[in-house]
Amino acid sequence: MHNPEENPWKITSESAIYDNPWINVTEYQVLNPAGNPGIYGKIHFKNLAIGVLPLDDELNTYLVGQYRFPLNQYSWEMPEGGGAFDATPLASAQRELLEETGLKANKWTEIQRMHLSNSVSDELSILYLAQHLEQFEPEPEETEQLVIKKLPFEELYQMVCSGLVTDSMTVAAVLKVKIMLMENMLF
Template sequence: MQNPEENPWAITSQQNIYDNPWINVTEYQVINPSGNPGIYGKVHFKNRAIGVVTLDADMNTYLVGQYRFPIDEYSWELPEGGGPLGIEPIEGAKRELLEETGLIAHEWTEIQRMHLSNSVSDELCFLFLARNLEQHEAEPEETEQLQVRKLPFKDVYEMVCNGQITDSMTVAAVLRVQLMILEGKI
């Protein structure tokens, strides 16, 4: 019997289906774990996903609102975006925070690493807590039409709990920070 933690999939061929500066889609012909032929599609992300929970001295945080094209809905979420693979995730987090909110943080903690949708993609996410904040001018990208809201963290936690916030990175990061608060780590 094969070790259950070893790869049970065999690739017989692969074809590049789509490629742009952000993603690559590959279709694989495979022999699946039951030994039968099959097909699998994979979305490869060319950036890391980065998200930042901010906490000021009064336990307020910042949310960014924007219309999300893929889901055809307006979304309130943490400052987040893509960090190039060639730079440290913390540098991408600093850039995203300044770009979207105008904030510079002088205290950073990595709080979580996770895969966002490991059934179809390899997108890896890094979540950070940013504290000791200083306000500067935001520098949004030309594709971003953003609103920024400063709210008590407890209100954002409630928004996650009642389903007003559905962005997976925001949900995971807010729940992680709430746990850190309950454990006395913040």
């Protein structure tokens, strides 16, 4: 009997299609689970996806607004960015929070690890809750034209529920923190 957790795909050949400092794309010639020939494309991310949900002592949070080139639209989301594999995810989260909002946190909690698009990519996301915040000056990268918005966490939760916030890492972090608040797991 076949073990359902074993890989049923057989790779017959692979070809590098595209490569830049952030991603590479590989096309695989495969035998699919039914044994028939086919192709599969995979996007490999060269960094971790890091997201930080800041939450102050009065249950306010901070969103970052920016125009997202791949979506061709404006997006409100928690501070996010790439984390190098040779750095700790927490150090990357601390850098992103400071860069994008000017905030430093004295308490950090990893709240979620998740794959962002497991059908075409291997991108892994690590999400953090940042608490006991101190304000400094933001230090955005040259590719970032950011607007920072402070708002009550409950307002952000309503934005997620109504579909006004669509960034998957932000949605996951907000829902997780909402549960943590309801179960008195914070502070």
